[in-house]
Amino acid sequence: MxxxxxxxxxxxxxxxxxxxxxxxxxxxxxxxxxxxxxxxxxxxxxxxAGVIKRYTVVVDQKKLGLPISAFASIKLERQREDDLDRFSQAVLRWPEVVDCYLMTGQRDYLMRIVVRDLEAYERFIKDKLTRLDNIASIESSFALGQVKRSEVLPI
The missing domain is CATH 1.10.10.10 (Winged helix-like DNA-binding domain superfamily/Winged helix DNA-binding domain)
Known part of the structure; x- marks a missing residue:
């Protein structure tokens, strides 16, 4: 509402x-x-009032040479507040992560990672994500195609 x-x-x-x-x-x-x-x-x-947060440009990620959208479901070993904060602070530093949500259910976080190729995704996992303490598991899925993407809220 x-x-x-x-x-x-x-x-x-x-x-x-x-x-x-x-x-x-x-x-x-x-x-x-x-x-x-x-x-x-x-x-x-x-x-x-912060209702309008900023103005931005929506670009075609494929035309920028970033055709891969990977979705990573992350499970933490512990979900204490300081653990959640530490994870969130790390994610904010990673430009490859374009969306990240704290979730309910079996996984703690769902992230969309945009990269040039599978090797770049592997580097992201090895050099960034797995180096964080408290990661229990990572499940990756890759988008085959995009059906809809929108920043327009249904008002």
Whole structure:
């Protein structure tokens, strides 16, 4: 459920920016039914409130020479807070990890790792992941193709 402090216009702004973050102020204002100044003020308020975290570019990973998406399920030996924090801090330093989630169930973490080839993935596993203390097991799966990827939230 949306934040009750967000009204219909805020949600329209967010939806429009999710589709095209490069929209001009005038185009955005027209799309949501406001004049440019009030629209720009609302965007700033959404940014300041942390609702809009940042603006980014979505690129084609294959065209950048990074065709491999590997999913690694990680089980830790212990799940104490300091162990979880240590793992999280390590993951934040690794650019190959593009998504990482703390999970419920049989595994503690699920990561998506993007690399050039299988050798690069093997280096990532050997040089980074397995060097961490407290790793009990790693299960890897490789994406054969991408059906859908989206940063657009269903608002």
């Amino acid at each position: 949306p934040n009750p402090a967000l009204d219909a216009i805020d949600l329209k702004i967010i939806a429009a920016l999710q589709k095209n973050a490069k929209a001009t102020s005038n185009d955005l204002a027209e799309a949501v039914g406001l004049s440019p100044s009030p629209c720009a003020r609302r965007v700033r308020l959404l940014e300041n």
